[in-house]
Amino acid sequence: MGTEALHDLTAAYALDALDPQERREYEAHLARCERCRDELASLSDTATSLAYAVDPASPGPALRERILSSARAERPNVVPLRPRWAVPAAVTAVVAVAAAIALAVWATSLSDKLDRERSHASAQERIAAVLAAPGAHPYGVPNGGVLTVTPNGEAALVLRRLPAARKGMTYEAWVAESGTPRPAGTFEAAGDVTAVALAVPVPHGATVLVTQEKDGGSQVPEHMPFITVKTA
Amino acid sequence: MGKTVDGMSRAFAHLSDEAVVALIARSDEQALAELYDRFGRVAYGLALRILRDEALAEDAVQDAFLTAWRRADTFMPERAKASTWLLTLVHRRAVDLVRREERRRTEPIEAAGERAGEGPAEDAVWLRYERERVQAALSRLPDQQREALELAYYGGFTQSELAERLGQPVGTIKSRMFSGLGRLRELLAEPEPGERTWEPRPSTT
Numbered sequence: 001m002g003t004e005a006l007h008d009l010t011a012a013y014a015l016d017a018l019d020p021q022e023r024r025e026y027e028a029h030l031a032r033c034e035r036c037r038d039e040l041a042s043l044s045d046t047a048t049s050l051a052y053a054v055d056p057a058s059p060g061p062a063l064r065e066r067i068l069s070s071a072r073a074e075r076p077n078v079v080p081l082r083p084r085w086a087v088p089a090a091v092t093a094v095v096a097v098a099a100a101i102a103l104a105v106w107a108t109s110l111s112d113k114l115d116r117e118r119s120h121a122s123a124q125e126r127i128a129a130v131l132a133a134p135g136a137h138p139y140g141v142p143n144g145g146v147l148t149v150t151p152n153g154e155a156a157l158v159l160r161r162l163p164a165a166r167k168g169m170t171y172e173a174w175v176a177e178s179g180t181p182r183p184a185g186t187f188e189a190a191g192d193v194t195a196v197a198l199a200v201p202v203p204h205g206a207t208v209l210v211t212q213e214k215d216g217g218s219q220v221p222e223h224m225p226f227i228t229v230k231t232a
Numbered sequence: 233m234g235k236t237v238d239g240m241s242r243a244f245a246h247l248s249d250e251a252v253v254a255l256i257a258r259s260d261e262q263a264l265a266e267l268y269d270r271f272g273r274v275a276y277g278l279a280l281r282i283l284r285d286e287a288l289a290e291d292a293v294q295d296a297f298l299t300a301w302r303r304a305d306t307f308m309p310e311r312a313k314a315s316t317w318l319l320t321l322v323h324r325r326a327v328d329l330v331r332r333e334e335r336r337r338t339e340p341i342e343a344a345g346e347r348a349g350e351g352p353a354e355d356a357v358w359l360r361y362e363r364e365r366v367q368a369a370l371s372r373l374p375d376q377q378r379e380a381l382e383l384a385y386y387g388g389f390t391q392s393e394l395a396e397r398l399g400q401p402v403g404t405i406k407s408r409m410f411s412g413l414g415r416l417r418e419l420l421a422e423p424e425p426g427e428r429t430w431e432p433r434p435s436t437t
Contacts, residue, residue, distance in 0.1 A: 011410040016327045017384035017391045041312065046417040048316045050385045051323065053366040056277035056359055059290050064268055067294050071264050071301045137246045143423050161421060
């Protein structure tokens with residue numbers, strides 16, 4: 001199969017609509033094609049959203065224990081220190097785990113991109129540290145986004161497709177416990193994903209707000225919040 | 233989605249899905265229980281939709297969770313959502329089984345929803361929200377694109393089988409799947425109509 005034809009299989013692969021031969025060819029191609037790995041990353045999320053359109057259903061109550069006892073029996077098999085993406089050869093080998101491997105393969109390209117964007121490293125590292133912190137708790141933000149708060153109260157706000165602020169205005173985050181909200185930093189919209197590490201901690205039960213304020217920010221919110229996320 | 237069914241997994245309720253998978257990579261059995269408690273019903277609902285058979289659907293879910301158990305060390309949280317990773321395993325397994333069993337059908341199955349209301353309230357609300365959001369987006373696709381996505385994803389048909397079934401060239405099916413999935417991605421990224429939207433104006437992308 002030609003390379004162009006293989007590019008065209010990304011959607012079908014994301015939907016698991018390839019026969020075994022096509023699947024193997026595509027996975028071999030995937031290991032070499034960064035464009036397809038990027039595209040597959042995105043289309044896999046979309047394809048998987050179809051799983052949520054189905055009514056969830058409860059399996060028999062015994063299934064949980066069956067899975068756990070089988071896992072227990074296999075426990076010694078895990079070898080966590082194996083290099084994670086030294087797998088392209090294996091991609092073609094084991095159909096049952098192909099999806100997991102393919103996800104790891106395309107994922108490597110995202111890592112390369114991140115490496116090239118070290119200019120944002122310090123802010124990104126703060127955000128990444130919050131997102132990866134043990135015990136960090138995510139709170140959904142209406143219209144796409146998540147507020148993540150660590151047990152220490154460090155917090156990161158990730159918003160999807162936030163449009164640019166009005167002319168002369170900036171976004172500002174706030175943390176409210178009781179009384180006047182405290183300013184938690186100003187920020188600008190950044191394309192598809194806007195990620196912000198909040199400048200002040202978020203105590204349990206506090207509310208995180210986002211408003212638009214005049215350029216440079218404000219010490220007290222002068223505009224109505226359009227995001228309000230209450231933490232537990 | 234943190235939900236718990238007993239004291240065993242309560243300790244993990246505040247972890248992200250990705251953190252739970254990281255613990256599974258360290259052979260933490262309670263983390264596997266937590267992952268099951270979070271996604272077991274979605275996974276089983278999906279497998280049942282594809283396989284139309286409770287025993288086979290349970291087999292698919294079991295195989296997928298055990299694959300997750302064995303392969304959690306290959307999962308890279310900074311690069312993929314844990315939910316996508318896990319449900320991709322479930323889907324792959326269910327599709328492989330349905331092709332082997334030749335049991336696939338495409339009509340909705342009525343019994344599948346019977347036990348759907350049992351989960352904790354927080355879980356049910358989130359799932360209902362997601363379900364309505366995805367169903368609304370699906371309903372806005374052109375019929376031929378929606379048909380291609382549904383027959384492929386829920387029916388387990390390969391693109392060649394779809395081409396034959398619909399009497400179209402494979403290239404046409406391929407392009408319907410590609411356009412349909414791309415369009416679905418756009419629709420899911422749009423702000424919800426009728427809900428609060430970002431101020432001051434909706435995204436123009």
